Amino acid sequence: MIPAQFSYRRASTVDEALSLLGEYGDDAKLLAGGHSLLPLMKLRLATPEVLVDLGPLDELRYVRVEGDTVAIGALSRYHDLQQDETLRTHAPLVAHVAGVVGDQQVRHRGTIGGSLAHADAAADLPAAILASDGELVVRGPQGERRIPAAEFFLGPFTTPLEPDELVTEIRVPVSTGTGWGFEKFTRRAIDWxxxxxxxxxxxxxxxxxxGTPLRATATEQALASGASVxxxxAxxxxxxxxxxxxxxxxxxxSHLARVLTARALEQAA
Ligand SMILES: Cc1cc2nc3c(=O)[nH]c(=O)nc-3n(C[C@H](O)[C@H](O)[C@H](O)COP(=O)(O)OP(=O)(O)OC[C@H]3O[C@@H](n4cnc5c(N)ncnc54)[C@H](O)[C@@H]3O)c2cc1C
Known part of the structure; x- marks a missing residue:
């Protein structure tokens, strides 16, 4: 459980992070909360030669409303999101889901950008951002691009991010009072x-x-055609x-998906 040797660089601005990614290329890995990357490194499933620590990047820790969109800085930690009044008011599902990730320790370190970039189908926030019709703002050497969440999760732990790109922001539509619901079935309270x-x-x-977070499209189509919850x-x-x-x-x-979908839809009604 000891990671392979690596060198460590701290980025204090987005530009510095991008320049370090440019310098080290495929040998570098971004470090946000470290709650997925460090376990992988300890198991030697990830062996980056250089870790670029985004920890000091306070410029990517924010929640703000921009017109009809809530913009969330990628380095925002779950604990901050669960407490954030702007998020609780304007994107209540995202605030709620941030509060059910792992335990206190995980929520004080883990970041929304790290969770999405890691693209684990078992993670909570990716499905919430997908259901919210969210999008990711990504910066790289060619500038900025936006990727809808619906096009971001390509396969298990696989995204369209290039090695020299960084997720800077997650955007979701401002809630106009639309109902929401969330259900998570675990073996123990704090489990995945x-x-x-x-x-x-x-x-x-x-x-x-x-292999990825999914939309329940058959359910959505049935609802659109007037089917009961x-x-x-089903x-x-x-x-x-x-x-x-x-x-x-x-x-x-599959049984759980049907039961939990019914419950979450009833909460949202
Ligand atoms: C005990 C434990 C329990 C957990 N339980 C849950 C749970 O119940 N639900 C859940 O959803 N998750 C859970 N997690 C995972 C946790 O949510 C992680 O924090 C999350 O998966 C990754 O976020 P991070 O900020 O820690 O990213 P890191 O581990 O630092 O990085 C993860 C990956 O994303 C990349 N990355 C990070 N930030 C960016 C960025 N801004 N742009 C581009 N790439 C980036 C990194 O290079 C790395 O490849 C748990 C983790 C632990 C250790």
Whole structure:
């Protein structure tokens, strides 16, 4: 459980982080909260030669309303997001979900940008941002680009981010009073979700029902056609390919997806 040797650089501005990524290329890895990257390094599943620490980057810690959008700095920590009054008012699902990630220690270090960039299908915030029709703002040597969350999760731990790019901001539409709901089924209180569901209005995001966070499109289409919550939720696992493991079979996860979708939709109604 000892990482391979690496060198360590601190970036105090976005420009400095980009310049360090440019200097070290594929040999470098960004370090945000470290709560996914450091365990991987200890297992030697990740062996970056250079860690570029984004910790000092206070310029990416904010929540602000810009017109009809809530802009969230990528280095915002879960603990800050769960407490943030602007977020609680204007994007309540995101604030709520930030408060159910892991435990206190994880929430004081982990960042929303790190969670999305890591792209773990079992993580909570990616599905919430997907259900919110959010987008990611990314900066690299060519400038800035925006990637809808619907196009960001390409496969397990796989995104369209280039090695020299950095997620700077996450944007979600300002809530206009639309209902929302969230359900997370865990073995123990602080665990990762066996399955989870995030709902905003009639948009449904699924946690841990495949290699990426997913939209429950069959459920969404049924709701759009006027189906009842019960009938629409019964379709929640359509097209999903959940893991089949001894402690939670694919059939069990599909059952959970249907039950949790019904509950989250009822909360949102
Ligand atoms: C005990 C434990 C329990 C946990 N429980 C949960 C849980 O219940 N739900 C859940 O969702 N998560 C959980 N997590 C994971 C946690 O949410 C991590 O914080 C998160 O997955 C990664 O965020 P980070 O800021 O720690 O990123 P890091 O670990 O620092 O980085 C993760 C990856 O993202 C890249 N990266 C980081 N920031 C950026 C950026 N701005 N731009 C581009 N790339 C970037 C890094 O290079 C790295 O590849 C848990 C972790 C632990 C250790």
């Amino acid at each position: 979700a066996i399955v989870g569901v995030a709902v905003v209005g009639k948009s449904v995001g699924l946690i841990n029902m495949g 019960a009938d629409a939720a 379709l929640a696992a359509e097209g999903a390919s959940p893991l089949d493991e001894p402690h939670a079979s694919a059939a069990y996860r």
